[in-house]
Amino acid sequence: MNRYQLDARNLLCPMPVIRTQDRMAALQSGDILEVRCTDPGAMQDIPTWCRISGHEVLDSRIEDGDVVVTIRAGGPAGSK
Amino acid sequence: MTQARKAVALISGGLDSLLAARLMLDQGIHVEGLNFYTGFCVEGHTHAIRERRRDKPRRNNALWVAEQLGIRLHLIEVVEEYKAIVINPKHGYGANLNPCLDCKGFMVGKARAWMEANDFDFIFTGEVLGQRPNSQRRDALPVVARESGAFDRLLRPLCAKLLAPTLPEREGWVDRDKLLALNGRNRKPQIALAESYGFHGYAQPAGGCCFLTDANYSNRLSDLWATRGSKHYEIDDIMLLKVGRHMRPAPNFKLIIGREEGENNYLGGYRGRFVHMAATSHHGPLVLIEGEPTDADVQLAARLTARFGQGRHADKVTIEVTDPRGGSRLLEVSPLPSNEIPPSWYL
Numbered sequence: 001m002n003r004y005q006l007d008a009r010n011l012l013c014p015m016p017v018i019r020t021q022d023r024m025a026a027l028q029s030g031d032i033l034e035v036r037c038t039d040p041g042a043m044q045d046i047p048t049w050c051r052i053s054g055h056e057v058l059d060s061r062i063e064d065g066d067v068v069v070t071i072r073a074g075g076p077a078g079s080k
Numbered sequence: 081m082t083q084a085r086k087a088v089a090l091i092s093g094g095l096d097s098l099l100a101a102r103l104m105l106d107q108g109i110h111v112e113g114l115n116f117y118t119g120f121c122v123e124g125h126t127h128a129i130r131e132r133r134r135d136k137p138r139r140n141n142a143l144w145v146a147e148q149l150g151i152r153l154h155l156i157e158v159v160e161e162y163k164a165i166v167i168n169p170k171h172g173y174g175a176n177l178n179p180c181l182d183c184k185g186f187m188v189g190k191a192r193a194w195m196e197a198n199d200f201d202f203i204f205t206g207e208v209l210g211q212r213p214n215s216q217r218r219d220a221l222p223v224v225a226r227e228s229g230a231f232d233r234l235l236r237p238l239c240a241k242l243l244a245p246t247l248p249e250r251e252g253w254v255d256r257d258k259l260l261a262l263n264g265r266n267r268k269p270q271i272a273l274a275e276s277y278g279f280h281g282y283a284q285p286a287g288g289c290c291f292l293t294d295a296n297y298s299n300r301l302s303d304l305w306a307t308r309g310s311k312h313y314e315i316d317d318i319m320l321l322k323v324g325r326h327m328r329p330a331p332n333f334k335l336i337i338g339r340e341e342g343e344n345n346y347l348g349g350y351r352g353r354f355v356h357m358a359a360t361s362h363h364g365p366l367v368l369i370e371g372e373p374t375d376a377d378v379q380l381a382a383r384l385t386a387r388f389g390q391g392r393h394a395d396k397v398t399i400e401v402t403d404p405r406g407g408s409r410l411l412e413v414s415p416l417p418s419n420e421i422p423p424s425w426y427l
Contacts, residue, residue: 013140
């Protein structure tokens with residue numbers, strides 16, 4: 001299991017989700033990705049994308065004004 | 081038992097594609113959705129920028145639809161590729177700068193490529209015959225099927241009974257009798273169907289899901305191209321056209337004026353790229369100046385900046401003018417009276 005970070009600040013919906021999706025596609029099951037965003041919509045959209053994509057949201061919070069979502073990759077991450 | 085056929089759906093986030101996908105799921109089809117981000121999508125950035133309507137959920141409608149359906153959704157950025165569609169549409173524009181027929185052919189073509197790469201069987205959309213004057217005319221639907229390369233692997237479940245049978249129907253992958261014959265602009269059948277399925281809270285944007293169908297937005301884009309002398313754009317250009325009040329007092333410069341805190345915050349992200357100004361003596365907007373203003377233009381822009389702040393009735397307002405590198409100066413100006421602002425300045 002590896003931990004990764006993704007800086008999606010200063011991107012607006014739906015780009016934080018797209019960047020998350022594309023990054024998750026390269027991860028192995030069980031890997032963890034922490035995504036940091038400034039778009040408040042990411043607080044809802046990234047967890048929604050995770051639910052329909054088989055990934056687990058471990059935590060979502062506001063930190064220093066940023067939305068931070070921590071995800072654990074599910075099965076085959078981000079099928080194309 | 082035969083393996084379920086697999087279909088890729090174009091999911092806009094609106095009601096029609098939601099219903100079309102539900103019809104396919106009801107027939108036992110494995111469905112996955114595609115949603116394309118062109119840069120002109122209405123919902124994405126507007127809800128992130130604007131402060132107003134905070135009571136409304138900040139959600140991506142395509143993701144919401146996918147979750148309602150229980151399907152996977154693949155979001156695909158096509159900003160660069162899409163420029164050719166907007167700048168030089170083979171089939172021309174609709175009522176505004178909306179290249180709907182080219183756009184549909186482009187997106188179905190991308191879906192066709194995805195279908196082939198992922199070993200899916202067919203594509204479907206939420207199109208309704210006669211609902212849109214440009215891309216959903218009877219003579220336009222075959223154009224999309226042909227130019228996308230999808231041909232008869234493109235199914236429109238909501239109006240399929242009004243069209244020739246497609247491959248999925250002829251092969252018995254889907255039961256044509258269970259498809260629909262919706263026609264025209266009346267939305268009542270879709271609303272009734274949504275009710276019957278128990279779908280509530282779906283999006284119904286008045287002008288569709290694309291800014292290019294909006295007359296005001298198209299006017300701003302036309303102005304951008306006219307003043308630059310060529311039809312090109314970058315992503316930041318088309319983002320800024322969505323934000324604020326735009327005024328062009330002269331061909332060599334225009335003002336982008338924040339209308340609320342959310343827009344001011346968003347425009348603030350561009351301070352390093354534009355001359356910008358804001359009142360220091362009163363509350364008011366952040367204003368970006370795009371172009372090459374003369375000193376007299378900057379003076380006029382400062383008076384306009386004062387006009388749109390809380391000092392609009394004051395004798396004098398102090399405006400801080402800052403260049404992109406951070407150097408600033410103060411101007412004391414009288415707000416420009418509204419009767420001295422020609423309507424033609426507003427974009």
